[in-house]
Amino acid sequence: MDGVTDHPYRYIQKKYGNPDVVYTEFTSVEGVCHGADRLLQDFLFDETQRPIVAQIYGTTPQFFRETATLLCQLGFDGIDINMGCPAKNVAHSGAGAALITTPDLAKTIVTQTKAGVTDWAEGKSAINCSHISETIAKEVQKRHTALPAEYQSRNQVIPVSVKTRIGYDKPMAAEWVQHLLEVEPAVIALHGRTLKQQYSGLADWDEIARAAEVIKHTNTLVFGNGDTKNRNHAVELSQKYNIDGVLIGRSSFGNPYVFLPEGERPKKNIFQVALEHTQLYQDTYAHHERYSFLPMRKHLGWYVRSIPNAKEVRRQLFQTNTTDDVKHVFLAYNLL
Ligand SMILES: Cc1cc2nc3c(=O)[nH]c(=O)nc-3n(C[C@H](O)[C@H](O)[C@H](O)COP(=O)(O)O)c2cc1C
Incomplete structure (x- = not known):
């Protein structure tokens, strides 16, 4: 897609x-x-x-x-x-x-x-x-x-x-x-x-x-x-x-x-998965000439869409530029 x-x-x-x-x-x-x-x-x-x-x-x-x-x-x-x-x-x-x-x-x-x-x-x-x-x-x-x-x-x-x-x-x-x-x-x-x-x-x-x-x-x-x-x-x-x-x-x-088939338990907290995704995104593209973190923010918005305070967390995530920034937001909301 x-x-x-x-x-x-x-x-x-x-x-x-x-x-x-x-x-x-x-x-x-x-x-x-x-x-x-x-x-x-x-x-x-x-x-x-x-x-x-x-x-x-x-x-x-x-x-x-x-x-x-x-x-x-x-x-x-x-x-x-x-x-x-x-x-x-x-x-x-x-x-x-x-x-x-x-x-x-x-x-x-x-x-x-x-x-x-x-x-x-x-x-x-x-x-x-x-x-x-x-x-x-x-x-x-x-x-x-x-x-x-x-x-x-x-x-x-x-x-x-x-x-x-x-x-x-x-x-x-x-x-x-x-x-x-x-x-x-x-x-x-x-x-x-x-x-x-x-x-x-x-x-x-x-x-x-x-x-x-x-x-x-x-x-x-x-x-x-x-x-x-x-x-x-x-x-x-x-x-x-x-x-x-x-x-x-x-x-x-x-x-x-x-x-996953019904009944199979997820391996990891989804926000840890999101963090791993962010790190891989950064490692894959950060050295590219026209690198931008913006496309990753869209994914982060999706990861948090089902939590109760999604709107507020998303607003914070949309200000992030690095994996560390994302980690801070997740920690601030006790998601990790
Ligand atoms: C953001 C976005 C990008 C998409 N890009 C592609 C694409 O590159 N190739 C493709 O075959 N379909 C693409 N689609 C269509 C989806 O593959 C799929 O056919 C459509 O979303 C319906 O399936 P779903 O209800 O499971 O999402 C895209 C859909 C969206 C929302």
């Missing part, structure tokens, strides 16, 4: 909640192929986060192909194509959920992404991709060399999946997934809202189930998404609507424990 699921966040979620799979923030293939080397920050991860899927978006099939090769070289376990983002700056360019209105382009994008995975298996690397800058290709090779031995080989052909919505301005999930199935993505994940709805109303799980019915007869898996409270709720929904999995988004903010 954009602005949320960065390396420190995924590390913490995996360590304390152990979700079955995690996804990076979505990253623009146009950005990667126009030399924006800062975007490689989105593709940082460590071995504890596996299986990890890189999510990408854009409109240029050739850029999807080259970025797919680069992602294989970085050692990702899967590549997901975003066809669900409703944000104006994404959808107005024809990317994200706007691809629902251009199924031919959507299909070409899936095919070209898969071709990029095959290119990797057949010996190509980022350095051989004509749109990937030398700076990016060198950094990718550096990270590749640091991977464990099993990720150095080219034997694994990683899956390519799609995350999308149930429609553009009206629900039409069964019809839309028919198009996608022609190019056989490994998974189709459906958020139960249209682009027009953005995040309003409730996710329409009956519409997800109608699409799941179509997908069921193929080799593609179907995941549902929208308004899931926790792991148990996810299991209930997957049984009720006959789907293969559920993606949990917003309810994990500030709470990795949503991924």
Whole structure:
């Protein structure tokens, strides 16, 4: 999730909640192929986060192909194509959920992404991709060399999946997934809202189930998404609507424990987890040129959202700039 699921966040979620799979923030293939080397920050991860899927978006099939090769070289376990983002700056360019209105382009994008995975298996690397800058290709090779031995080989052909919505301005999930199935993505994940709805109303799980019915007869898996409270709720929904999995988004903010099975006790006080998250955030990014603590404050606000004096504590947390500052606030409110 954009602005949320960065390396420190995924590390913490995996360590304390152990979700079955995690996804990076979505990253623009146009950005990667126009030399924006800062975007490689989105593709940082460590071995504890596996299986990890890189999510990408854009409109240029050739850029999807080259970025797919680069992602294989970085050692990702899967590549997901975003066809669900409703944000104006994404959808107005024809990317994200706007691809629902251009199924031919959507299909070409899936095919070209898969071709990029095959290119990797057949010996190509980022350095051989004509749109990937030398700076990016060198950094990718550096990270590749640091991977464990099993990720150095080219034997694994990683899956390519799609995350999308149930429609553009009206629900039409069964019809839309028919198009996608022609190019056989490994998974189709459906958020139960249209682009027009953005995040309003409730996710329409009956519409997800109608699409799941179509997908069921193929080799593609179907995941549902929208308004899931926790792991148990996810299991209930997957049984009720006959789907293969559920993606949990917003309810994990500030709470990795949503991924724990019912009855499993959290390992640590959540504010200690928040402090560890803050320290990792600082260690990961503080040496970066354009370092800012602001994105971390948003997470801190989420960690305290269910305590009685949340408003007051949040006001204090929104003045912090370091892990030590955060620790002082937590201690002042007896949270540690
Ligand atoms: C802040 C924010 C950022 C998001 N970024 C992404 C993204 O990068 N890729 C994506 O597929 N969905 C993104 N989404 C959508 C979520 O993945 C998910 O589909 C949506 O929030 C509904 O699921 P939920 O109710 O479990 O949160 C984002 C949502 C939010 C609120």
